[in-house]
Amino acid sequence: xxxxxxxxxxxxxxxxxxxxxxxxxxxxxxxxxxxxxxxxxxxxxxxxxxxxxxxxxxxxxxxxxxxxxxxxxxxxxxxxxxxxxxxxxxxxxxxxxxxxxxxxxxxxxxxxxxxxxxxxxxxxxxxxxxxxxxxxxxxxxxxxxxxxxxxxxxxxxxxxxxxxxxxxxxxxxxxxxxxxxxxxxxxxxxxxxxxxxxxxxxxxxxxxxxxxxxxxxxxxxxxxxxxxxxxxxxxxxxxxxxxxxxxxxxxxxxxxxxxxxxxxxxxxxxxxxxxxxxxxxxxxxxxxxxxxxxxxxxxxxxxxxxxxxxxxxxxxxxxxxxxxxxxxxxxxxxxxx
Amino acid sequence: xxxxxxxxxxxxxxxxxxxxxxxxxxxxxxxxxxxxxxxxxxxxxxxxxxxxxxxxxxxxxxxxxxxxxxxxxxxxxxxxxxxxxxxxxxxxxxxxxxxxxxxxxxxxxxxxxxxxxxxxxxxxxxxxxxxxxxxxxxxxxxxxxxxxxxxxxxxxxxxxxxxxxxxxxxxxxxxxxxxxxxxxxxxxxxxxxxxxxxxxxxxxxxxxxxxxxxxxxxxxxxxxxxxxxxxxxxxxxxxxxxxxxxxxxxxxxxxxxxxxxxxxxxxxxxxxxxxxxxxxxxxxxxxxxxxxxxxxxxxxxxxxxxxxxxxxxxxxxxxxxxxxxxxxxxxxxxxxx
Numbered sequence: 071x072x073x074x075x076x077x078x079x080x081x082x083x084x085x086x087x088x089x090x091x092x093x094x095x096x097x098x099x100x101x102x103x104x105x106x107x108x109x110x111x112x113x114x115x116x117x118x119x120x121x122x123x124x125x126x127x128x129x130x131x132x133x134x135x136x137x138x139x140x141x142x143x144x145x146x147x148x149x150x151x152x153x154x155x156x157x158x159x160x161x162x163x164x165x166x167x168x169x170x171x172x173x174x175x176x177x178x179x180x181x182x183x184x185x186x187x188x189x190x191x192x193x194x195x196x197x198x199x200x201x202x203x204x205x206x207x208x209x210x211x212x213x214x215x216x217x218x219x220x221x222x223x224x225x226x227x228x229x230x231x232x233x234x235x236x237x238x239x240x241x242x243x244x245x246x247x248x249x250x251x252x253x254x255x256x257x258x259x260x261x262x263x264x265x266x267x268x269x270x271x272x273x274x275x276x277x278x279x280x281x282x283x284x285x286x287x288x289x290x291x292x293x294x295x296x297x298x299x300x301x302x303x304x305x306x307x308x309x310x311x312x313x314x315x316x317x318x319x320x321x322x323x324x325x326x327x328x329x330x331x332x333x334x335x336x337x338x339x340x341x342x343x344x345x346x347x348x349x350x351x352x353x354x355x356x357x358x359x360x361x362x363x364x365x366x367x368x369x370x371x372x373x374x375x376x377x378x379x380x381x382x383x384x385x386x387x388x389x390x391x392x393x394x395x396x397x398x399x400x401x402x403x404x405x406x407x
Numbered sequence: 408x409x410x411x412x413x414x415x416x417x418x419x420x421x422x423x424x425x426x427x428x429x430x431x432x433x434x435x436x437x438x439x440x441x442x443x444x445x446x447x448x449x450x451x452x453x454x455x456x457x458x459x460x461x462x463x464x465x466x467x468x469x470x471x472x473x474x475x476x477x478x479x480x481x482x483x484x485x486x487x488x489x490x491x492x493x494x495x496x497x498x499x500x501x502x503x504x505x506x507x508x509x510x511x512x513x514x515x516x517x518x519x520x521x522x523x524x525x526x527x528x529x530x531x532x533x534x535x536x537x538x539x540x541x542x543x544x545x546x547x548x549x550x551x552x553x554x555x556x557x558x559x560x561x562x563x564x565x566x567x568x569x570x571x572x573x574x575x576x577x578x579x580x581x582x583x584x585x586x587x588x589x590x591x592x593x594x595x596x597x598x599x600x601x602x603x604x605x606x607x608x609x610x611x612x613x614x615x616x617x618x619x620x621x622x623x624x625x626x627x628x629x630x631x632x633x634x635x636x637x638x639x640x641x642x643x644x645x646x647x648x649x650x651x652x653x654x655x656x657x658x659x660x661x662x663x664x665x666x667x668x669x670x671x672x673x674x675x676x677x678x679x680x681x682x683x684x685x686x687x688x689x690x691x692x693x694x695x696x697x698x699x700x701x702x703x704x705x706x707x708x709x710x711x712x713x714x715x716x717x718x719x720x721x722x723x724x725x726x727x728x729x730x731x732x733x734x735x736x737x738x739x740x741x742x743x744x
Binding site: 219243259263264276284297298301314316344350364365368369370377 | 575579580594612634681687688702709
């Protein structure tokens with residue numbers, strides 16, 4: 071079986087660390103691993119399959135001989151993705167830099183796997199909140215069509231990186247001791263608080279995070295008629311995102327039918343037994359690859375509607391796992407140079 | 408000016424303590440204060456206007472001579488509200504026991520003050536999440552009509568009482584130290600977690616909390632045609648509730664118009680300046696009486712729709728303040744015996 075030279079860009083960050091774990095767990099066919107990061111993190115050591123690797127600073131030449139380059143996100147993508155692509159690597163990019171480019175596929179393997187085939191050197195990994203929402207929306211879309219989605223998110227701090235996790239923990243300790251801990255990663259205190267502001271504000275006073283959920287979902291479904299409105303909120307949770315999703319379908323789909331369809335859907339685990347107090351929660355999704363769906367209800371306010379409560383590990387399916395799954399698909403479809 | 412003998416039932420709990428504070432702050436015309444609680448809390452001391460009061464066990468006779476009885480909520484209402492009423496007290500009840508009774512007004516002073524007038528001895532205080540939502544919905548309802556509301560809540564632990572606040576704090580300390588802290592008040596760990604389950608499950612797998620937001624809102628607005636669907640979620644926040652509210656209006660109302668209308672609305676404070684990172688958050692609403700509204704946006708998925716982000720102190724406007732405001736209205740309308 072063919073093996074690949076794999077670069078992980080941002081290998082010391084929250085997503086990069088998770089990519090290394092996922093590559094190892096899934097026994098990804100790695101011939102040579104090249105962990106890369108900013109100058110600040112170069113020299114640090116990361117671990118993969120029992121071996122210790124010294125992280126090198128990312129430079130254009132770092133991608134010589136690399137066949138698959140997994141970019142964890144952030145500024146490195148704009149700076150180095152084209153350099154990696156020019157050197158023949160298939161770039162799988164977790165940043166938002168290329169997601170809406172017409173010549174870049176945006177892929178969630180459970181939803182639009184075939185889009186991997188037409189890549190031109192870069193495949194984009196969607197925003198974490200988008201991935202987590204579209205996995206359960208797909209079987210509903212196929213069964214009944216979707217007219218409109220109203221989504222409110224409850225996003226963990228991990229979405230803002232490893233420093234954000236440290237900030238939540240340290241700030242929570244401080245608040246419990248009656249001490250000050252000025253925010254550095256977030257605009258305000260996140261301990262015991264909520265911040266209805268993720269990424270920058272854009273048109274109509276929606277944040278970029280909110281527009282991502284609209285625009286990326288349309289691209290993944292190849293359906294510009296999909297109506298989606300989003301409110302995205304940071305919550306004091308460490309690493310799993312949750313979403314309250316209201317779906318207006320084109321055809322009637324009962325909660326019972328939706329539960330059955332979702333139970334058979336790839337990448338979805340239905341946890342929905344109110345009598346037994348079973349529903350998805352961040353503490354249950356931690357370190358899991360699936361998207362957990364529960365609180366599946368007929369919308370009492372609408373003839374053709376459903377309410378869902380969706381939870382998934384933002385660092386796994388929301389980032390690292392989805393990226394590695396894309397790489398696996400590219401190998402399966404023989405579209406790695 | 409007439410003064411009143413006032414009983415506070417549940418005076419040692421989270422809401423009861425807040426009622427005492429609000430009575431004092433608003434200089435409520437108290438002649439004699441009678442703090443009551445369960446046998447377990449009897450004998451404890453509470454403070455009011457510099458005086459120390461020993462809490463007595465609630466009994467039917469406790470209400471002899473009482474003119475206004477503020478019930479903080481819980482089981483005491485079903486047990487003693489009728490006894491208080493029979494003795495001539497005006498009962499203002501924060502429990503869910505009487506809210507949907509046809510002969511009991513359910514009042515939010517900014518929305519339906521006149522309903523106080525037809526009370527028959529009991530006036531119900533709505534559920535906290537309902538109060539916080541209807542205060543900003545009222546001016547929108549009056550200006551443009553409301554067809555449908557999709558609401559997702561982010562509810563603080565204070566809604567589950569003083570023991571719940573202690574549980575969040577102690578459990579958070581334990582989790583940060585890698586220790587176990589089995590849940591007692593909540594069905595699962597709430598520290599760094601979310602629980603999409605508040606109150607018991609009822610028809611269509613909605614919780615009672617979710618149905619309260621539907622049924623109480625219709626009663627307060629005297630409009631059974633109002634379509635509302637709710638998903639209620641407990642979050643690790645100490646005492647302010649937040650809500651992501653999507654409103655479909657009957658007539659077009661732009662975000663700009665909504666912002667202007669809400670700025671003039673009683674009990675509402677608009678905090679909505681994205682460029683300056685101004686939006687409502689739990690830490691800003693703490694100990695305040697107003698409902699804070701921000702992230703006011705035209706719904707990008709609908710011709711006539713708005714998104715709002717609403718935050719208020721659950722123990723203040725969500726409970727104690729609203730109850731005391733009802734008592735003030737009853738005095739103003741001369742409908743206290």
